[in-house]
Amino acid sequence: MTTFELLAHGLVVALQPMNLLYALIGVTLGTAVGVLPGIGPALTVALLLPVTYKLDPAGSLIMFAGIYYGGMYGGSTTSILLNTPGESSSIVTALEGNKMARAGRGGPALATAAIGSFVAGLLATIGLAFVAPTVVKLALSFGPAEYFALMVLAFMTVSAAFGESTLRGLTSLFIGLLLGLIGIDLQTGQARLAFGIPDLLDGVEVTTLAVALFAIGEALSVAATKGGDSTIQAIKGSVWMTREDWRRSWKPWLRGTAIGFPIGAMPAGGAEIGTFLSYSVEKQLTTKPEEFGNGAIEGVAGPEAANNASAAGTLVPLLTLGLPTTATAAIMLAGFQQFGLQPGPLLFTSNPQLVWGLIASLLVANLMLLVLNLPLIGLWVKLLTIPTPWLYAGILMFATLGTIGANPSTFELGLLLAFGLLGYGLRRFHYPIAPVVVGLILGPLAEQQLRRAVAISQGDPSALFHSWIAVVLWLLAAAAVLVPLYLRWRGKDKILSQLGGDED
Amino acid sequence: MSETPAKQTTRRPDWAALAIAVILAVVAAVVVWSTARQGGAASYARIGPTTFPYVIAGAFFILAIWTAFEAWRGDFPERERQEISPILWIVGGLAAQMLLLKTAGFSIATGLLFAATARAFGRGPLWKTIPLGTVLAYIVWVIFARGLSLSLPTGPLEHLLF
Amino acid sequence: MKKFLLATIVASVMAIPAFAADYKIMAPAAPGGGWDQTARSMQTALQDEKISGSVQVTNVPGAAGTIGLAQFVNQANGDPSQLLVGGYVMVGGILTNNSPVTLEQVTPIARLTGEYEVVVVPAASDIKDMAGLIAKLKADPGSVSWGGGSAGGTDHITAGLIAKAVGVDPTKVNYIAYSGGGEALAALLGNQVTAGISGYGEFSEQVKAGTLRLLAISSEQPVAGIDAPTFKQAGVDVAIQNWRMVAAAPGISAEQKAAILADIEKMAKSAAWQKILTDKGWENTYLAGDEFTAQLKKDTELTAGILKDIGLVK
Numbered sequence: 003m004t005t006f007e008l009l010a011h012g013l014v015v016a017l018q019p020m021n022l023l024y025a026l027i028g029v030t031l032g033t034a035v036g037v038l039p040g041i042g043p044a045l046t047v048a049l050l051l052p053v054t055y056k057l058d059p060a061g062s063l064i065m066f067a068g069i070y071y072g073g074m075y076g077g078s079t080t081s082i083l084l085n086t087p088g089e090s091s092s093i094v095t096a097l098e099g100n101k102m103a104r105a106g107r108g109g110p111a112l113a114t115a116a117i118g119s120f121v122a123g124l125l126a127t128i129g130l131a132f133v134a135p136t137v138v139k140l141a142l143s144f145g146p147a148e149y150f151a152l153m154v155l156a157f158m159t160v161s162a163a164f165g166e167s168t169l170r171g172l173t174s175l176f177i178g179l180l181l182g183l184i185g186i187d188l189q190t191g192q193a194r195l196a197f198g199i200p201d202l203l204d205g206v207e208v209t210t211l212a213v214a215l216f217a218i219g220e221a222l223s224v225a226a227t228k229g230g231d232s233t234i235q236a237i238k239g240s241v242w243m244t245r246e247d248w249r250r251s252w253k254p255w256l257r258g259t260a261i262g263f264p265i266g267a268m269p270a271g272g273a274e275i276g277t278f279l280s281y282s283v284e285k286q287l288t289t290k291p292e293e294f295g296n297g298a299i300e301g302v303a304g305p306e307a308a309n310n311a312s313a314a315g316t317l318v319p320l321l322t323l324g325l326p327t328t329a330t331a332a333i334m335l336a337g338f339q340q341f342g343l344q345p346g347p348l349l350f351t352s353n354p355q356l357v358w359g360l361i362a363s364l365l366v367a368n369l370m371l372l373v374l375n376l377p378l379i380g381l382w383v384k385l386l387t388i389p390t391p392w393l394y395a396g397i398l399m400f401a402t403l404g405t406i407g408a409n410p411s412t413f414e415l416g417l418l419l420a421f422g423l424l425g426y427g428l429r430r431f432h433y434p435i436a437p438v439v440v441g442l443i444l445g446p447l448a449e450q451q452l453r454r455a456v457a458i459s460q461g462d463p464s465a466l467f468h469s470w471i472a473v474v475l476w477l478l479a480a481a482a483v484l485v486p487l488y489l490r491w492r493g494k495d496k497i498l499s500q501l502g503g504d505e506d
Numbered sequence: 507m508s509e510t511p512a513k514q515t516t517r518r519p520d521w522a523a524l525a526i527a528v529i530l531a532v533v534a535a536v537v538v539w540s541t542a543r544q545g546g547a548a549s550y551a552r553i554g555p556t557t558f559p560y561v562i563a564g565a566f567f568i569l570a571i572w573t574a575f576e577a578w579r580g581d582f583p584e585r586e587r588q589e590i591s592p593i594l595w596i597v598g599g600l601a602a603q604m605l606l607l608k609t610a611g612f613s614i615a616t617g618l619l620f621a622a623t624a625r626a627f628g629r630g631p632l633w634k635t636i637p638l639g640t641v642l643a644y645i646v647w648v649i650f651a652r653g654l655s656l657s658l659p660t661g662p663l664e665h666l667l668f
Numbered sequence: 669m670k671k672f673l674l675a676t677i678v679a680s681v682m683a684i685p686a687f688a689a690d691y692k693i694m695a696p697a698a699p700g701g702g703w704d705q706t707a708r709s710m711q712t713a714l715q716d717e718k719i720s721g722s723v724q725v726t727n728v729p730g731a732a733g734t735i736g737l738a739q740f741v742n743q744a745n746g747d748p749s750q751l752l753v754g755g756y757v758m759v760g761g762i763l764t765n766n767s768p769v770t771l772e773q774v775t776p777i778a779r780l781t782g783e784y785e786v787v788v789v790p791a792a793s794d795i796k797d798m799a800g801l802i803a804k805l806k807a808d809p810g811s812v813s814w815g816g817g818s819a820g821g822t823d824h825i826t827a828g829l830i831a832k833a834v835g836v837d838p839t840k841v842n843y844i845a846y847s848g849g850g851e852a853l854a855a856l857l858g859n860q861v862t863a864g865i866s867g868y869g870e871f872s873e874q875v876k877a878g879t880l881r882l883l884a885i886s887s888e889q890p891v892a893g894i895d896a897p898t899f900k901q902a903g904v905d906v907a908i909q910n911w912r913m914v915a916a917a918p919g920i921s922a923e924q925k926a927a928i929l930a931d932i933e934k935m936a937k938s939a940a941w942q943k944i945l946t947d948k949g950w951e952n953t954y955l956a957g958d959e960f961t962a963q964l965k966k967d968t969e970l971t972a973g974i975l976k977d978i979g980l981v982k
Contacts, residue, residue, distance in 0.1 A: 166583075169572050169576060172565075173569050179565075180533070180562050183559055187555040194540075195559065225627055226590075227586050227589075390627055391626075398599070398600070398623050399620050399643060412604055415603065419600045432585075453553050456552060
């Protein structure tokens with residue numbers, strides 16, 4: 003009962019006109035900074051947090067929530083329209099979203115992203131309010147062995163993004179894995195593949211690689227072919243989602259939420275993994291497999307919902323245990339601390355007003371984002387009517403701006419250029435781009451978890467299968483490989499060629 | 507899906523693809539060399555810091571052989587004709603921005619990138635596009651550096667007004 | 669594009685009055701950990717006491733802070749508005765990582781706080797006290813997995829020292845490195861590792877809530893308000909303090925250094941800072957200027973010896 007009352011009270015506060023204005027300002031500012039490629043929600047919140055210092059706790063909290071959601075949505079916008087992912091968790095969005103935008107369906111893509119984010123944010127925030135203690139228990143039972151199994155499952159499903167050839171898909175993936183090795187090894191402190199270059203001790207930044215491969219690689223490729231195959235059609239048909247779009251979107255939204263929320267709640271899960279899994283689930287379940295790779299709306303709706311749900315999921319360990327599991331969550335701690343709050347297991351009981359105020363603020367900010375962005379979609383889509391030379395000149399300007407803003411070093415820009423050329427080379431020889439980024443994200447996570455698991459068990463590999471969660475994840479991973487093989491054996495080649503099997 | 511390997515026309519060694527195979531093999535060799543020099547302490551994990559590099563290097567060797575095989579059979583998809591000069595313009599623009607950023611500041615360096623990119627797509631002339639790009643970059647700088655306190659490098663132009 | 673720019677201009681104009689960055693503090697660690705907390709506490713104190721109009725904190729995580737240190741030395745050279753938070757972990761990290769950049773290349777300003785290392789176990793663990801943990805460690809060193817920060821840091825050093833003090837080969841310590849406080853804490857709460865070793869601040873809330881059991885603390889004397897014996901009382905002859913400091917950029921002038929020193933001194937003496945120290949349970953071990961520089965040199969030499977002893981540096 004008190005839960006409802008507290009949430010209702012929080013909502014009443016959050017819905018006051020002044021606070022709604024703060025939410026609107028927060029969402030606008032957050033979107034403005036969040037659209038910069040390479041500047042994700044964490045950095046956006048960190049940059050803009052001082053704005054909130056001037057306000058009273060309620061106003062501050064709600065503006066903060068607005069900035070957070072705005073920063074997240076900004077990343078998706080550039081992914082869809084410009085094929086330039088704003089942060090690692092919107093990389094998957096670029097796969098189908100940009101294809102849609104190029105076919106004149108940018109409006110529906112943005113709309114399904116916005117509404118999907120809203121639906122996911124709403125459900126996940128409600129989930130946060132009512133099932134947080136249960137979810138956190140599940141999340142904590144994930145040890146290194148379970149994480150490693152989860153990573154293996156994610157690897158197995160990456161093949162959904164392999165495209166037409168297994169050889170080239172695997173090569174892309176291993177390029178990413180190799181890049182992931184660069185830098186200091188956490189477990190032993192040794193430098194690997196750094197060749198004595200201090201800048202490389204830091205490893206390769208995911209956003210740098212993604213921006214370079216997607217934005218710069220593509221600019222080079224389009225310029226070299228004189229725009230041959232990539233004529234952009236800004237608007238075709240309605241800017242809004244059709245009945246068909248709605249019909250195809252609502253299930254991916256729900257599934258994306260169901261995948262993203264628990265993964266976000268895991269201390270070492272990460273939003274990207276939820277988006278990868280959601281994408282491959284949608285690809286398996288779709289009734290129109292031929293559209294995947296050419297702009298399938300499910301491929302935008304699912305991952306975007308997963309992304310937002312996992313963002314709300316990270317609040318579960320933060321509010322129930324005081325565990326900041328992502329950079330964004332850690333920045334949120336700084337936000338709490340300005341009110342003298344010490345996040346920890348006692349936060350819910352000692353400061354219920356503020357916690358529920360935050361949850362209510364998140365709900366309101368989520369709504370504000372939708373209110374602000376749906377009418378703007380028409381405007382955003384017009385970006386694509388800019389003539390190609392100016393569009394790409396602008397894209398490169400903003401792509402480098404993001405990198406410079408996040409880390410203004412000559413070396414980082416050099417990496418951007420080198421990876422841009424790599425991206426061009428990959429496109430030239432029809433290698434898929436996404437697996438490179440996936441490899442860079444998953445590789446180090448998988449390696450660390452495997453080594454932790456085996457170290458804790460003192461070298462006993464059976465520890466990898468010690469719990470039922472791990473076993474289930476291993477079985478799912480095996481199924482991800484075997485089911486397509488079985489389908490091929492049954493002669494369902496049509497489906498299979500869409501599932502990314504090899505053509506040999 | 508849209509492109510099918512044109513086996514009829516390319517049934518001969520695909521030299522560019524063979525070059526990729528060679529590159530993959532070289533990368534594998536470099537990884538092995540670098541990892542062997544680094545040495546490792548395996549402790550309880552048995553899987554030390556050198557395990558993954560060796561596994562990945564091994565995978566690169568296999569991929570190199572596989573690529574060479576497909577290249578020999580001409581299995582790689584057909585490639586479009588490419589023009590070199592636009593690529594050089596964009597690469598030149600990025601390099602100019604990278605090298606000039608610290609001295610000339612964000613606006614001028616990024617203005618050059620803007621103009622070079624436009625040139626790559628056939629728009630010019632540079633004496634018009636460079637100032638245009640610089641002005642645009644300057645507006646962007648004002649918004650993000652002054653308005654949103656993003657740290658962007660400054661140069662003479664930025665010091666002029668702020 | 670134009671409309672987008674217009675929208676951003678409108679948005680930014682609304683935000684302009686809020687910004688006037690005076691100091692940029694780099695926390696060379698992931699957000700949420702000890703250095704990050706120190707940097708953000710400095711941010712709060714400097715702003716609340718109106719010593720600085722606006723303070724920005726940036727995080728450059730990795731490798732016991734040596735990545736941040738290298739970046740700081742490269743990028744902040746001669747810039748008096750930039751500060752670096754660091755600490756004892758960095759001293760060890762520089763040695764184990766063979767870092768080309770050392771703390772001699774920055775301008776040390778002051779040691780701010782010290783935090784004692786504590787050993788904790790999950791509440792459900794069958795280990796009740798330090799003696800129980802030592803017994804288990806002596807019986808089979810590998811069966812005790814220690815969760816803590818990056819390899820070669822204070823946490824790792826302390827684990828090695830404990831092993832050495834009770835007669836167990838320090839190289840046999842089964843140390844599991846986690847990248848941030850939050851991740852190690854999650855591993856403990858999920859019963860993934862036997863024991864956790866880190867600064868008291870990282871575990872204090874969990875200890876208060878009763879989800880973690882505090883076994884011992886690394887101070888010389890028992891600390892008021894912390895209900896645990898010292899290592900020495902528990903029969904382990906180890907005392908270690910994980911201090912944190914603030915440093916300024918290399919290549920700044922003497923006047924610039926004096927100005928920063930004055931600002932930091934003012935902050936360290938302020939009521940806001942004292943309150944933060946109490947709230948977070950940080951020991952005030954303020955030591956500024958040349959005295960600190962000398963102390964730093966001494967610590968560096970001492971650490972090199974310890975790391976060799978326990979086999980982390982060859």
